[in-house]
Amino acid sequence: MPNSSCHRLVDFVEKLLGVALPVGLRTWDGVRIGPSDAPTVVLRNRRALRRLLYSPGELGLARAYVSGDLDVEGDLTEGFRRIWALTRSGALNRVRLGPREWAEAVRLAASLGVLGLPPRPPAEEARLKGRLHSLLRDKAAIAHHYDTSNAFYQLLLDESMAYSSAYFRFEETSLAQAQWDKLEMICRKLGLQPGMRLLDVGCGWGSLLVHAAKHHGVEAVGITLSAEQLEHIRVRLAEHDLTDRVEVRRQDYRELADEPFDAVASIEMGEHVGEDNYPTYTNTLFRMLKPTGRLVLQQMSRGAVAPGGGAFIERYIAPDMTMRPLSRTLGHLESAGFEIRDVHAMREHYVDTVRAWTATLESRWDDAVALIGEAGARVWRLYLVGGAMAFEENRMGVDQILAVRPTDEGSSGMPATRDFG
DSSP states (O other), X not given: OTXXXXXHHHHHHHHHHSSOOSSEEEOTTSOEESOTXXXXXXXXXXXXXXXXXXXXXXXXXXXXXXXXXXXXXXXXXXHHHHHHHHHHTTTTTTOOOOHHXXXXXXXXXXXXXXXXXXXXXXXXXXXXXXXXXXXHHHHHHHHHHHTSOHHHHHHHSOTTOOOSOOOOSSTTOXXXXXXXXXXXXXXXXXXXXXXXXXXXXSOTTSHHHHHHHHHXXXXXXXXXXXXHHHHHHHHHXXXXXXXXXXXXXXXXXXXXXXXXXXXXXXXXXXXXXXXXXXXXXHHHXXXXXXXXXXXXXXXXXXXXXXXXXXHHIIIIIOTTOOOBOHHHHHHHHHHHTXXXXXXXXXXXXXXXXXXXXXXXXXXXXHHHHHHXXXXXXXXXXXXXXXXXXXXXXXXXXXXXXXXXXXXXXXXXXXXXXXXXX
């Protein structure tokens, strides 16, 4: 069927790229073209192409996949790997849709019956209003991702409910053990001792609060903007008999007015702050610490390309998120007055963490769909598979930074050498 919809689409795309498609393509008429050993992109209907016509690139593909108009048969990770290989080759960057190419695309779309009104974006797409990083908008952004469903996060995560990179000390380590080891490493870096006061800025579902209080005897305050997280933590604190030693609030970091703490942690929360507000964030962390108090900041990093993570992440996962290069984060911390004592790169650990979450999602797919719907589960599948690849290929990183607030005389209160494990 040399004149099929599939053949005509592939001919047009390969002419634009200047190379053969690295994956297979099957259209709604059942015709498949492409390498036999590659995953197959399935266009289930013409609406999939209409989404790409109105939103070319990543956003259109994401909308088509989330809605089910487009699917992938075979290994989704391998599909991502082949597409990114094409990106690294420069083929995608060389594509330029000038007037002639657009005219050809429109003629092809018309002949395939694709033209029509733009399809509505899936309901799972974020639609935030208000000034960027205002208090109200930040609450809405956090609610979009973190208030999905406590039951879903309990399905996806290990029993600690740690939603950040684990620390795999050994190859055969389970996710639960790796999260325990990560929490313990944070506590050791902070030098926690019984009776100390800990502040956790962006405390998630309370994994560090519970661990530090149970195993290191601290008193703690945690803040979160998520109503679902707040409810979950309060239940956990009651279950562990920690309500007298741990306080949790629904509060923004800009609203903190406490006396300084002995130690402060902020684990993968700084990505939500925004570049313009980041000095306020680091100044607040500094202000919350007593002299010689320590900070552990665990944070994802990214270069100058797509600091928000790209169109899919920005619309479906973490709207208004900003990741910056590690060097810029260190500069912000130093400008606030911190002394940087240690930087621990954990990029490969995040690959293993995300792939463990992916395995759980796939093994409990029907349960996930029952909790957040088919489209919601497809959002998470795309997010996790793409995220693991981004860390694997060093397009994103994650680092655990240890900093201290020195005294006016310059003392850090820390030994010259220390093994943090």
